[in-house]
Each structure stands twice: as C-alpha cells, then as structure tokens.
Amino acid sequence: MFEIINCHSKLSLATNDFTLILMGMNDAGLKSVIWQSKVSFLAAAGITTFNKRILDWIGYYNIKRETSFIYRADIFVEGQEIIYIVNESAGNSDPYRRIEIGVISENKDTAKQILIKYVNHFKDSLKLKIDGRRVRHMDLAWYKANENDLVDTHVSYYRSFSYPSISETDSQAATQLNDPExxxxxxxxxxxxxxxxxxxxxxxxxxxxxxxxxxxxxxLxxxxxxxxxxxxxxxxxxxxxxxxxxxxxxxxxxxxxxxxxxxxxxxxxxxxxSDLGKKMTRGSHWMTILITNTLIASGIPKKNIIWNLTEDSEEVDCVVQFKDQVWIFELKDRNFESGDAHPLTYRAVKFKASKIIVFTTGKVTKDARNVFKDMSRNSRIDGLYGIPTYIEGILPLKAAIDTMVKNETIMHVSKKAKEISLLAGMDFSPIFSHILGDYSVDIENGRKENVNIFR
Known part of the structure; x- marks a missing residue:
C-alpha cells in the first residue's frame, strides 16, 4: 500500500534560488526528471555550460509574453519510490509559503530514510549554492506533516459506536462460519x-x-x-x-x-x-469480525475501523475512514433485497459516506441493483457518487477489499500527483502510472480497468 511521507520548511525561495538548489542536488548525483530533461534538451544543441542566462531559462521562460513555465517542482525516482520537491512559494503570493519534500512508497520505513536523505541533500545544496549571508537568516527547520490515520470527528461526533474488540477465539469462530452448511x-x-x-x-x-x-x-x-x-x-x-x-x-x-x-x-x-455461538449469530456478528480481519489484513489500520455507528435509530454495521474517505459496510447473511437499498442510501447520506459496500453471503438482487442505478442516474447527494461495491459470497471478499484499498491509496496519491504536475508545468502521469499501477472503477455493468487518474 503506497503512502505519502513528507515534511515541509517555512523557507521562502525565489525561483532562481530553487533552480540553483536543484542544480546542486543533481550535481551531487541525484537525478530529477525535469532537470535532467532540460540538460538533455540543451545538450542536444551542444550547450553544456550553464551560465546565469541558461539557469534563468531553466527556472522561468515565456512565449509571446505569457508565462509558460516556472520551475516550482521536480521529482526523483529511486526504484519504486517517487521523491518530490515542491516550492509552493515560487510565483505566487500565498502567505503560507513553504518547501515540501515527500516520498511516495509502499514501505514507510524505507520512505522515512529516503526523506531524511533528500532533506539533508536539499539543505547541503542550499548552503552551497545560496549566498551564506542570506542563509544565516533563513529558518532551516523542517516539520513533519500530519498523518490522517484516525477516525474523523465528522464520523463519530455525537454518535454511538464501538472500536473493534476481537479475541483469537472470536476470529477462529468467525472463520469456521465461512462454511454455509x-x-x-x-x-x-x-x-x-x-x-x-x-x-x-x-x-x-x-x-x-x-x-x-x-x-x-x-x-459454538x-x-x-x-x-x-x-x-x-x-x-x-x-x-x-x-x-x-x-x-x-x-x-x-x-x-x-x-x-x-x-x-x-x-x-x-x-x-x-453456546454463548460463543450466540455472540457470533447475533446480528451476524461473525460477518463483522470477518470483514474487520480482512480489512486489517489488507492494510487498513485497526484504529480506522469502528462498529455499530448509531444515531437516531439508524445503524451502520462497520465504518472505515481511510485516506480522507469514509466507507460504510452493509452486512447481510442472506440476499440483499430492494427493500434494503433505500434505507442504506439514507444512512450513507446521514453519515456522509463517500463509498458504500454491500457484503452479502447470498446475492444482491436485480431489483436492489436497479434501485441504486436509478438513484445514481438521477441524483448526486453530498459527495456520494455512483453505485455501491457489491461483494457476493465469502470467496471474493479478500480480493475485493485488496482492490478497494489499492484504488483508494492510488486515488489519494493521485491528488498529490496532480498537484505536483500542476506546479511543475509537466504531466508526470506516465511515471506515476508506471510505478503505482492501474486504477479500476465500478461502473453500471461491472468494472472499468486501466483508468488514468494521475492526469
């Protein structure tokens, strides 16, 4: 599961300063995409010495008196890790100016080590390339970005819910009840x-x-x-x-x-x-345990999962907040009928869900699917789009959750990818797609694969 590990500095850097720092980092052996493309572009014309005029062109140029490029961001690629550096102060008047350095990686520990390396390279290059009299007055402190890894207050505020509590005995019992007989x-x-x-x-x-x-x-x-x-x-x-x-x-x-x-x-x-049997069958609690264990196994932190979210007699079996999105799960140890669809949609709106997942041991009936299709075509309510994700039976559960987690992770990263491309003035989507993989989306008649969401 890809994560974004980043930090920022309150440094305010002009475009030419940012260009010099990126030059120093590339001279030190790190290879950034835009810088190297500019170097190759100039080398094709025999230009290998970079004077102030060339550096100004790398940092900023215009055509027909319109701004065409300002060097605000660049990315580096190390294996399967993408490292980005963004100069949010360049070319704008945002009072909260900052330099952001981040790593997009599947391994948090590796990402943290790489982040430290690039921050140190950035600071070394800054001290080497920028006038020391100016550097002495700069705030060179770096701050860790907040991680969204807890259930948000808009899910839990003024509502009754519980956090998952699963013993080994509970897990074993829920697993055994996968058997329909x-x-x-x-x-x-x-x-x-x-x-x-x-x-x-x-x-x-x-x-x-x-x-x-x-x-x-x-x-049992x-x-x-x-x-x-x-x-x-x-x-x-x-x-x-x-x-x-x-x-x-x-x-x-x-x-x-x-x-x-x-x-x-x-x-x-x-x-x-037995008492354990009663616990498992009461409200199909075995399904709640099964879905929770599957979510955790697929990379969702346990602290991001809550059970039995209730308000005004409306209850949701299982809720997940992940990458700024709220998923609600409806669990049925029977077929999911059309009469279940309208109440579920109401609960989704009430609890501000961004995704609905119907997990049933039977089937989602045709009539129920038609209800969701009609609502999807005719309305757009509080950010709730499209039709639910249907998981029919135990067998496809793990693969379905894995796909959902991957998609949500890619979607989360895509927001940062688009931001970086916009600031860089270059479409980095081929690089992000190559490293992060494809995205699939639920559509009316199934799933659409290989969707480019980084552009």
Whole structure:
C-alpha cells in the first residue's frame, strides 16, 4: 500500500534560488526528471555550460509574453519510490509559503530514510549554492506533516459506536462460519426450542451430524440432554450431562407429573447453541469480525475501523475512514433485497459516506441493483457518487477489499500527483502510472480497468 511521507520548511525561495538548489542536488548525483530533461534538451544543441542566462531559462521562460513555465517542482525516482520537491512559494503570493519534500512508497520505513536523505541533500545544496549571508537568516527547520490515520470527528461526533474488540477465539469462530452448511445448522439449532429435540432425518443425516460435531469442537454448540415424562411426554428438564441426574446429585429430583426419578424418565440427546455461538449469530456478528480481519489484513489500520455507528435509530454495521474517505459496510447473511437499498442510501447520506459496500453471503438482487442505478442516474447527494461495491459470497471478499484499498491509496496519491504536475508545468502521469499501477472503477455493468487518474 503506497503512502505519502513528507515534511515541509517555512523557507521562502525565489525561483532562481530553487533552480540553483536543484542544480546542486543533481550535481551531487541525484537525478530529477525535469532537470535532467532540460540538460538533455540543451545538450542536444551542444550547450553544456550553464551560465546565469541558461539557469534563468531553466527556472522561468515565456512565449509571446505569457508565462509558460516556472520551475516550482521536480521529482526523483529511486526504484519504486517517487521523491518530490515542491516550492509552493515560487510565483505566487500565498502567505503560507513553504518547501515540501515527500516520498511516495509502499514501505514507510524505507520512505522515512529516503526523506531524511533528500532533506539533508536539499539543505547541503542550499548552503552551497545560496549566498551564506542570506542563509544565516533563513529558518532551516523542517516539520513533519500530519498523518490522517484516525477516525474523523465528522464520523463519530455525537454518535454511538464501538472500536473493534476481537479475541483469537472470536476470529477462529468467525472463520469456521465461512462454511454455509455450518451456519445453516447453527442457525437452526439457535432457533430450536430448548425443550424440543432437534429433528435430524433423511439421507443427509450423517453429514449433518458430522457438521454438528465440528460446531461442538469449535465451542459454538453444546450437547444437551432432554428429559420427558414417560406418563404424558411433557418436557421436564434440559441438562448438559447425565451426571446431573445420577448419583448423589440426583437425590430428591423427581418428575412433577408422575413422581419418577429423572434418571427413570425418557431421555433424549440433542444440542443447544453456546454463548460463543450466540455472540457470533447475533446480528451476524461473525460477518463483522470477518470483514474487520480482512480489512486489517489488507492494510487498513485497526484504529480506522469502528462498529455499530448509531444515531437516531439508524445503524451502520462497520465504518472505515481511510485516506480522507469514509466507507460504510452493509452486512447481510442472506440476499440483499430492494427493500434494503433505500434505507442504506439514507444512512450513507446521514453519515456522509463517500463509498458504500454491500457484503452479502447470498446475492444482491436485480431489483436492489436497479434501485441504486436509478438513484445514481438521477441524483448526486453530498459527495456520494455512483453505485455501491457489491461483494457476493465469502470467496471474493479478500480480493475485493485488496482492490478497494489499492484504488483508494492510488486515488489519494493521485491528488498529490496532480498537484505536483500542476506546479511543475509537466504531466508526470506516465511515471506515476508506471510505478503505482492501474486504477479500476465500478461502473453500471461491472468494472472499468486501466483508468488514468494521475492526469
């Protein structure tokens, strides 16, 4: 996952000063794209010595008395890392002038080391190329940029929510419930009256019993024993072990209908859902755990995820804030129907979501998709665009989340890439696309691949 690690200085540099500093950095062995292109351009005409006139041309030139280029930014490429230097003070009157140096990389530790190297090269070049009498009065301090890595107040303010709390036992249970047969049987056991025996018949009996044994081994189901009165077949007790009705523990325990000892009544073995099983099935909590673990595995920090965001009786199962965007997840352990679509859109607007993700163990019905299509065509509400991302089934979940994280990361970087290109007066999009990869976008009939979002 690509990150932008950057820092800035309050230095105010004129264009010719910035040009001299970049010259010094290139002379020291670092190769920036614009500088090297200018050098090659001039060398093609036999110009290899850079006097003040040539340096002024590199930093600024115009055609027909209109500004065509001001040297405000440049980039360096080291392997898969892109390093940029931006002079936001050059050619404008922004009172918050600054020099920004940043590294775009998949490895934060590597990026931080490279950032330190380039900052030091910049300072060394500045001291070498700029008049020392001026340098003595410059503020050469560098400041680290803030990182957006927490849930924003516009998501959580005045609303009820919880942060993820997942034990190893919870994770294992949620993983086991990926099996649809296990979920179906667990659901049937949970809905069964405690006083009734689970009726298992038919040719699939052996398979069902094997699945129940698995559920017991996963601590999702507990064996139980039902006791029925032999006289009128009424259920009189539910116990977990025969030991409870034998030996000294059973003294004085008799049927209220016929007076027999419990051990003499009709006994049948069955099953009941455990506390862990109840926790997993309540509100399909196993899906919340599964999606959370998948998000974390795909690179989303745990602190960027919240559960059960609620306000005014409206609740969202899972919310993620990532790269200044808010994703809301709707989780359904069944088909997602048209009746689910309108309430979800309302919640998306209410909680200012920039992306909706529907994760269902079944299908998103055609009618539900049509609802979203109609709303997408006819409205544009508070920054919420397009149709949701649909994830149907467990199998495609990880790949879908990986793609979403990659896309959001690229989109986040693209904003900086466009800013750098604009300041540099040169389209760097081929370089960014080559290193960062392609972007894919949800469209009405599927996905569109290889979208250039750096231009």
């Amino acid at each position: 296990a979920r179906a049987i667990l659901r049937k056991i949970s809905e069964q009256d405690l006083s009734k025996n689970l009726d298992i018949k038919g040719e699939h009996k052996e398979t069902v019993l094997k699945t129940i044994e698995k559920l017991i081994s996963w601590d 189901v507990i064996p139980k024993i039902l006791i029925f009165c032999r006289k009128n077949a009424a259920a009189i007790a539910v116990i977990q072990s025969r030991d409870e009705i034998t030996g000294s523990n059973a003294v004085g325990v008799r049927c209220p209908h016929c007076g027999r000892k419990f051990s003499e009544e009709l006994i049948k073995e069955s099953y009941m859902i």
